[in-house]
Amino acid sequence: xxxxxxxxxxxxxxxxxxxxxxxxxxxxxxxxxxxxxxxxxxxxxxxxxxxxxxxxxxxxxxxxxxxxxxxxxxxxxxxxxxxxxxxxxxxxxxxxxxxxxxxxxxxxxxxxxxxxxxxxxxxxxxxxxxxxxxxxxxxxxxxxxxxxxxxxxxxxxxxxxxxxxxxxxxxxxxxxxxxxxxxxxxxxxxxxxxxxxxxxxxxxxxxxxxxxxxxxxxxxxxxxxxxxxxxxxxxxxxxxxxxxxxxxxxxxxxxxxxxxxxxxxxxxxxxxxxxxxxxxxxxxxxxxxxxxxxxxxxxxxxxxxxxxxxxxxxxxxxxxxxxxxxxxxxxxxxxxxxxxxxxxxxxxxxxxxxxxxxxxxxxxxxxxxxxxxxxxxxxxxxxxxxxxxxxxxxxxxxxxxxxxxxxxxxxxxx
Numbered sequence: 001x002x003x004x005x006x007x008x009x010x011x012x013x014x015x016x017x018x019x020x021x022x023x024x025x026x027x028x029x030x031x032x033x034x035x036x037x038x039x040x041x042x043x044x045x046x047x048x049x050x051x052x053x054x055x056x057x058x059x060x061x062x063x064x065x066x067x068x069x070x071x072x073x074x075x076x077x078x079x080x081x082x083x084x085x086x087x088x089x090x091x092x093x094x095x096x097x098x099x100x101x102x103x104x105x106x107x108x109x110x111x112x113x114x115x116x117x118x119x120x121x122x123x124x125x126x127x128x129x130x131x132x133x134x135x136x137x138x139x140x141x142x143x144x145x146x147x148x149x150x151x152x153x154x155x156x157x158x159x160x161x162x163x164x165x166x167x168x169x170x171x172x173x174x175x176x177x178x179x180x181x182x183x184x185x186x187x188x189x190x191x192x193x194x195x196x197x198x199x200x201x202x203x204x205x206x207x208x209x210x211x212x213x214x215x216x217x218x219x220x221x222x223x224x225x226x227x228x229x230x231x232x233x234x235x236x237x238x239x240x241x242x243x244x245x246x247x248x249x250x251x252x253x254x255x256x257x258x259x260x261x262x263x264x265x266x267x268x269x270x271x272x273x274x275x276x277x278x279x280x281x282x283x284x285x286x287x288x289x290x291x292x293x294x295x296x297x298x299x300x301x302x303x304x305x306x307x308x309x310x311x312x313x314x315x316x317x318x319x320x321x322x323x324x325x326x327x328x329x330x331x332x333x334x335x336x337x338x339x340x341x342x343x344x345x346x347x348x349x350x351x352x353x354x355x356x357x358x359x360x361x362x363x364x365x366x367x368x369x370x371x372x373x374x375x376x377x378x379x380x381x382x383x384x385x386x387x388x389x390x391x392x393x394x395x396x397x398x399x400x401x402x403x404x405x406x407x408x409x410x411x412x413x414x
Contacts, residue, residue: 030120048107050066133208153199
C-alpha cells in the first residue's frame with residue numbers, strides 16, 4: 001500500500017506538467033442504496049500503463065493499477081470494485097450512504113496523463129409511504145385538519161394531488177415548506193388525497209380519503225300557500241348536510257310520522273290548514289335547523305288553476321281596468337287641449353293656401369238698367385256677386401253671402 005501511495009503522488013505531481021483532459025462525463029452519478037454504479041470513461045480501449053481511482057479529500061485509494069504489477073485495492077473496497085484495465089472504467093458495488101462524495105481518476109497512456117473527477121449521490125429507495133390524518137374521523141367542518149405524508153428514503157420530495165388534480169397552497173389549503181404537511185378546513189376539501197414520494201432512483205404513492213362532516217344548513221321548504229279542499233298536496237323540505245339529514249314534520253305542533261324530506265296527502269281537508277314546520281337533523285353532529293310555512297285550505301272552486309283565489313283575481317282585474325280608464329282619460333284630455341290650439345287649415349296637414357286663380361271674376365261687371373227712365377236710376381246687376389274659381393288644393397270654409405246691391409247703393413250714396 002505504501003508503494004501505491006508513492007506511485008499515486010508521483011503521478012499526481014506529473015499531472016501538473018502533462019496534458020489534462022476530462023475523461024469522465026459530467027456528474028453527478030446517481031446510485032441506489034445497496035445497488036451498483038458504473039463510472040465509465042471516454043477512453044477507447046487501449047494499453048494503459050497506470051490507473052488510479054481515489055475517493056474524497058484527502059484522497060483515499062480505491063484501486064491502484066500498474067501494468068507491470070497489476071491492481072492494488074484500497075481498504076474497504078475489496079470485493080466491491082470491478083476495473084476495466086483497457087479503458088480505466090470502474091464499477092462500484094454494494095453502495096452505502098458513506099459512498100456519497102467526490103471521485104477522481106488518473107490515467108496514463110504512453111507519455112500522456114489524463115486527470116478527471118465526478119461525484120456520486122447514493123439514494124435510499126423510497127419505501128413505507130403513508131398519510132396520517134389528524135384528528136381521527138369524523139372530521140367536523142370548522143376544525144383544524146392536517147394530512148401528514150411520511151416515507152423512508154434519502155433526498156426525497158413530495159407531491160400532493162386531490163381527486164387526480166395537483167394541489168397547491170391557496171385560501172383554504174396550506175402546505176408546509178417541505179410539503180410534508182397539508183392543512184384543510186372547508187367542506188369542499190372532501191375528496192381523495194394522494195401523496196407521491198420520490199427521489200432520483202425511486203418513487204412510491206400513498207392515498208387516503210377525507211370526508212368533512214357539516215350541516216344541516218341552507219334550509220328550504222317548498223309548499224303551496226293555498227289549495228282547494230279535496231286536492232292532493234306535497235310538502236318538500238331540503239338542507240345541505242353531510243351525511244344527509246333526517247327530517248321531522250310538525251302540523252300545528254303535532255308530529256307527522258316518518259322522517260322523509262317529503263310529506264304527501266292524497267286528499268286534503270279544511271283541518272289541514274295551519275302551520276307546517278320541518279326540522280332537519282345531522283345524526284353525526286347532532287345539529288338541527290327548522291323552517292315554518294303556513295298552508296290555507298279553501299273551498300272548492302275558489303282558486304284558479306294557478307292557485308290564486310277568485311277574490312285576488314277580481315281585485316287584480318279591477319285595478320287593471322282603473323289604470324286603463326285613467327290612461328284613456330288623460331290621453332283624450334291632451335288630444336282635445338292640443339286640438340283647440342290648432343288652426344283648421346293646419347289640421348289638414350297643409351300650412352299654405354294655393355289658389356288656381358286668386359283674382360275675382362265677374363260674369364257681367366257693367367251695370368244693366370231695365371228701364372232707362374229717370375225714375376229708375378238704380379243699376380241692376382244680373383250677377384252682382386263676384387264668382388271665384390275656388391279650385392284650391394285645400395279649400396277654406398265658404399265666406400258668408402252679402403247683399404251686394406245694398407252695399408253698392410250704400411257706396412253710391414256716399
